[in-house]
Amino acid sequence: xxxxxxxxxxxxxxxxxxxxxxxxxxxxxxxxxxxxxxxxxxxxxxxxxxxxxxxxxxxxxxxxxxxxxxxxxxxxxxxxxxxxxxxxxxxxxxxxxxxxxxxxxxxxxxxxxxxxxxxxxxxxxxxxxxxxxxxxxxxxxxxxxxxxxxxxxxxxxxxxxxxxxxxxxxxxxxxxxxxxxxxxxxxxxxxxxxxxxxxxxxxxxxxxxxxxxxxxxxxxxxxxxxxxxxxxxxxxxxxxxxxxxxxxxxxxxxxxxxxxxxxxxxxxxx
Amino acid sequence: xxxxxxxxxxxxxxxxxxxxxxxxxxxxxxxxxxxxxxxxxxxxxxxxxxxxxxxxxxxxxxxxxxxxxxxxxxxxxxxxxxxxxxxxxxxxxxxxxxxxxxxxxxxxxxxxxxxxxxxxxxxxxxxxxxxxxxxxxxxxxxxxxxxxxxxxxxxxxxxxxxxxxxxxxxxxxxxxxxxxxxxxxxxxxxxxxxxxxxxxxxxxxxxxxxxxxxxxxxxxxxxxxxxxxxxxxxxxxxx
Numbered sequence: 078x079x080x081x082x083x084x085x086x087x088x089x090x091x092x093x094x095x096x097x098x099x100x101x102x103x104x105x106x107x108x109x110x111x112x113x114x115x116x117x118x119x120x121x122x123x124x125x126x127x128x129x130x131x132x133x134x135x136x137x138x139x140x141x142x143x144x145x146x147x148x149x150x151x152x153x154x155x156x157x158x159x160x161x162x163x164x165x166x167x168x169x170x171x172x173x174x175x176x177x178x179x180x181x182x183x184x185x186x187x188x189x190x191x192x193x194x195x196x197x198x199x200x201x202x203x204x205x206x207x208x209x210x211x212x213x214x215x216x217x218x219x220x221x222x223x224x225x226x227x228x229x230x231x232x233x234x235x236x237x238x239x240x241x242x243x244x245x246x247x248x249x250x251x252x253x254x255x256x257x258x259x260x261x262x263x264x265x266x267x268x269x270x271x272x273x274x275x276x277x278x279x280x281x282x283x284x285x286x287x288x289x290x291x292x293x294x295x296x297x298x299x300x301x302x303x304x305x306x307x308x309x310x311x312x313x314x315x316x317x318x319x320x321x322x323x324x325x326x327x328x329x330x331x332x333x334x335x336x337x338x339x340x341x342x343x344x345x346x347x
Numbered sequence: 348x349x350x351x352x353x354x355x356x357x358x359x360x361x362x363x364x365x366x367x368x369x370x371x372x373x374x375x376x377x378x379x380x381x382x383x384x385x386x387x388x389x390x391x392x393x394x395x396x397x398x399x400x401x402x403x404x405x406x407x408x409x410x411x412x413x414x415x416x417x418x419x420x421x422x423x424x425x426x427x428x429x430x431x432x433x434x435x436x437x438x439x440x441x442x443x444x445x446x447x448x449x450x451x452x453x454x455x456x457x458x459x460x461x462x463x464x465x466x467x468x469x470x471x472x473x474x475x476x477x478x479x480x481x482x483x484x485x486x487x488x489x490x491x492x493x494x495x496x497x498x499x500x501x502x503x504x505x506x507x508x509x510x511x512x513x514x515x516x517x518x519x520x521x522x523x524x525x526x527x528x529x530x531x532x533x534x535x536x537x538x539x540x541x542x543x544x545x546x547x548x549x550x551x552x553x554x555x556x557x558x559x560x561x562x563x564x565x566x567x568x569x570x571x572x573x574x575x576x577x578x579x580x581x582x583x584x585x586x
Contacts, residue, residue: 149544150544151383151397151398151399151540151543151544151546151547151548152383152397152399154397154399155398155399155539155540155543155544156540158403158540159536159537159540161533162532162533162534162535162536162537163533163537163575165529165532165533166533166534166537166575166578166579167578169526169579169582170579170581170582173585174581174585186578189574190571190574190575190578193570193571194537194541194571197541197567197570197571198541198544201563201567202545202563202564202567203563241522241525241526245525245526245529246521246522247525248525250525250529251529251532254529254532
């Protein structure tokens with residue numbers, strides 16, 4: 078397992094198929110649940126979209142972990158930026174042409190773009206990573222669902238007119254782009270190394286997803302169809318739980334944890 | 348449902364333009380001297396960060412300048428030229444500041460380990476390469492190569508933005524600007540990552556042996572951008 082050299086597939090922990098199910102189904106169901114509950118019961122339920130985005134982020138982080146373990150030769154962040162690059166193109170297309178089927182159209186479009194780019198990476202560029210096609214498909218799908226989930230949290234719907242008005246035209250899409258991209262690429266980038274453990278990496282994903290959720294909540298303050306307070310409060314609670322869990326896992330995996338104290342004063346150095 | 352054939356027929360030139368822009372970006376990345384973490388420690392030639400970050404920086408600067416000029420002019424030549432100049436300035440400033448840091452901060456002479464004589468200045472290189480390193484700093488040839496890369500990337504980014512902005516649509520101007528920008532950024536990132544997988548870490552510029560691999564990345568970018576162009580033009584044209 079390395080950042081640049083020849084590695085192998087990362088193994089252990091939750092099987093990838095379970096994570097695919099959690100990410101894809103969780104992301105899609107939450108996008109729809111958020112949309113319909115907001116219409117039926119009021120804007121307070123917009124936060125469900127962000128929960129779907131967190132499912133997608135954890136899935137994307139797990140897929141990055143799996144493929145980046147082979148050693149991309151160019152650093153882990155590139156693949157996260159690519160995920161959101163593919164995701165933003167596919168999700169805007171899906172939401173614009175799909176209407177009520179928007180999230181599904183976006184997800185399928187992203188998967189196709191990801192599959193083709195994965196195939197190009199292996200066949201044309203000769204990267205020779207056996208799971209490249211599958212992983213790029215997963216990462217693109219996760220990127221698209223992250224954007225849609227956070228958009229639902231910001232606007233209360235995935236209908237394109239509202240998303241265009243509140244998220245895209247205002248420029249908040251750039252916030253989603255970076256917050257979502259960081260959440261997908263950062264978990265493995267921060268934890269990689271000989272002692273990388275899947276549960277620790279994925280906990281980082283939840284923690285970063287929660288930060289993206291808080292940001293989405295702050296943006297929702299300008300929207301009339303999405304309540305900001307539930308999203309921010311639940312986001313902070315999730316972040317706290319995930320961060321505590323992460324510290325616990327770091328302590329578990331560390332050989333020793335020592336307090337080094339503050340920097341020595343000038344007198345102490347003499 | 349949207350009229351796919353109609354939109355395609357009307358905007359085919361713009362799909363071609365976006366695809367061409369993506370291929371130019373992909374090619375441009377091969378010119379930019381990228382050293383990654385080793386360069387940050389003065390153990391490899393180039394700028395001490397990854398291809399994607401550099402390409403994104405240059406490309407987004409190009410996009411901003413192209414967007415600014417598009418406010419006052421419809422001329423494709425002017426828009427593309429301003430994009431190129433914006434990206435060239437960004438990459439040139441990054442490289443000159445990097446060179447100052449290498450020369451005055453780290454204390455190494457800029458030297459390439461890939462060639463014995465600088466192809467532009469004909470200065471001897473191998474004498475100045477520190478032992479155990481792959482060169483350091485930004486020698487003249489890498490600098491010139493980087494500026495060429497910035498120009499090509501800026502042209503590519505500006506072409507994508509221009510094509511998406513010119514697609515026939517009923518969107519209001521502000522929505523169109525937002526949508527075209529985010530599509531351009533998305534397509535830019537895809538085309539910045541594809542060549543970086545081709546290069547696989549570090550490259551010094553057009554004199555680097557790895558530069559010869561560029562046709563592979565450009566072919567891959569052609570296919571990938573064609574898809575993105577289709578999707579992008581469909582979205583904007585269908586609204």
